[in-house]
Amino acid sequence: MITSKTIARFRDLPTPFYFYDLDVLHSTCQKVLEESGKAGFKVHYAVKANPNPRILKIISSYGFGADCVSYNEIERAISCGFEHSETVFAGVGKTDRDIEAALEADILCYNCESIPEMEVINSIAKKHNKVATIALRINPYIEAHTHKYITTGVAESKFGVNTWELKEVLERLKSLQNLNLKGIHFHIGSQITKMSVFKSLCSRINDLQELISSQNIDLEIINVGGGLGIDYGNPEKAPRFEEYFSLIREFVKLRPDQKLHFEPGRSLVGQCGSLISKVLYIKSGSNTTFAIIDAGMTDLIRPALYQAVHKIENLTSNGKAVRYDVVGPVCESADSFAKYIELPETRRGDLIAIRSAGAYGEAMASRYNLRDLPGVVFSDEI
Numbered sequence: 030m031i032t033s034k035t036i037a038r039f040r041d042l043p044t045p046f047y048f049y050d051l052d053v054l055h056s057t058c059q060k061v062l063e064e065s066g067k068a069g070f071k072v073h074y075a076v077k078a079n080p081n082p083r084i085l086k087i088i089s090s091y092g093f094g095a096d097c098v099s100y101n102e103i104e105r106a107i108s109c110g111f112e113h114s115e116t117v118f119a120g121v122g123k124t125d126r127d128i129e130a131a132l133e134a135d136i137l138c139y140n141c142e143s144i145p146e147m148e149v150i151n152s153i154a155k156k157h158n159k160v161a162t163i164a165l166r167i168n169p170y171i172e173a174h175t176h177k178y179i180t181t182g183v184a185e186s187k188f189g190v191n192t193w194e195l196k197e198v199l200e201r202l203k204s205l206q207n208l209n210l211k212g213i214h215f216h217i218g219s220q221i222t223k224m225s226v227f228k229s230l231c232s233r234i235n236d237l238q239e240l241i242s243s244q245n246i247d248l249e250i251i252n253v254g255g256g257l258g259i260d261y262g263n264p265e266k267a268p269r270f271e272e273y274f275s276l277i278r279e280f281v282k283l284r285p286d287q288k289l290h291f292e293p294g295r296s297l298v299g300q301c302g303s304l305i306s307k308v309l310y311i312k313s314g315s316n317t318t319f320a321i322i323d324a325g326m327t328d329l330i331r332p333a334l335y336q337a338v339h340k341i342e343n344l345t346s347n348g349k350a351v352r353y354d355v356v357g358p359v360c361e362s363a364d365s366f367a368k369y370i371e372l373p374e375t376r377r378g379d380l381i382a383i384r385s386a387g388a389y390g391e392a393m394a395s396r397y398n399l400r401d402l403p404g405v406v407f408s409d410e411i
């Protein structure tokens with residue numbers, strides 16, 4: 030929680046910085062552990078959502094595995110306590126170097142997305158005299174009802190193998206001797222808030238299972254990916270894990286000896302982070318008043334990239350409500366956090382919190398305009 034004591038400490042710190050509330054992170058992990066444990070699910074945290082080492086160490090301490098999209102992520106995850114044997118590797122464009130390094134690290138599974146990729150993994154495994162375990166990422170053609178940039182399972186998506194080529198893929202796999210197909214994998218998008226979307230995914234999974242078992246292939250792993258959304262309007266609210274896990278458990282028809290795998294990213298870390306910034310100037314525009322803050326799209330790109338809306342709070346004013354456009358200092362018109370929102374009357378030097386910024390915030394920070402990267406402060410340090 031951001032208390033008045035925390036705010037007093039914030040005043041002495043250079044802004045902007047990410048503030049991570051570790052109590053929130055722990056309680057989220059605990060909840061996921063309980064809910065997934067009840068049903069015997071395996072959880073692999075999607076490292077790309079927030080690869081901060083301290084965050085990773087906390088998440089790995091709950092015994093979760095890691096879902097990585099580059100070898101650098103695999104290396105970071107393992108150095109922060111994740112087991113190599115509980116690490117999966119996804120992505121449409123795995124490089125030869127990444128594949129080779131992952132093979133040496135002895136990871137659990139490659140989530141494969143195309144025949145050419147499987148051929149490369151097979152030949153690298155052959156060279157090393159190894160057999161690589163894979164799961165097939167399948168594009169299930171399900172509209173995730175989220176922003177188009179974070180929709181990944183529709184016909185135009187670059188991700189996964191198409192259902193119409195599935196038979197051909199399974200046929201091709203028979204001749205790839207250094208690959209061992211253990212599962213199927215799906216990830217249809219991110220920030221999904223309609224539970225009915227996950228229900229559609231389950232019924233598609235059941236159909237695909239019929240098709241695959243008709244080819245006499247037994248699968249051990251059904252990996253439903255990540256995507257569970259959080260409530261950006263209410264940063265204090267925990268994600269709907271209970272509803273989500275029980276829905277998947279109810280609707281996926283598991284066969285004997287099959288295990289469900291999950292890859293939550295945003296839902297694990299989103300609500301534990303806030304971006305703390307200071308107001309530089311209040312400037313009158315022709316139709317609006319700008320609150321120009323010292324955090325910009327280089328610190329948190331989600332509003333510019335996905336029109337994401339984060340809750341914004343002025344931590345240091347309790348004046349009467351006034352409307353502002355809250356913008357950053359970067360030389361891009363997209364560098365805007367909110368338009369025409371109500372804040373208590375705001376002045377130069379006020380502290381602003383952009384909430385629910387724990388996922389895809391610090392992870393996506395850049396040095397555009399040669400700006401400094403944002404700082405990081407943990408709740409147990411202040």
Ligand SMILES: *Cc1c(COP(=O)(O)O)cnc(C)c1O
Pocket residue numbers: 075077078096119120216218219220254255256257292293294295296388
């Ligand atoms: C990004 C990603 C995830 C995590 O998605 P969230 O929406 O953050 O839960 C899971 N699996 C794969 C393959 C991903 O690319």
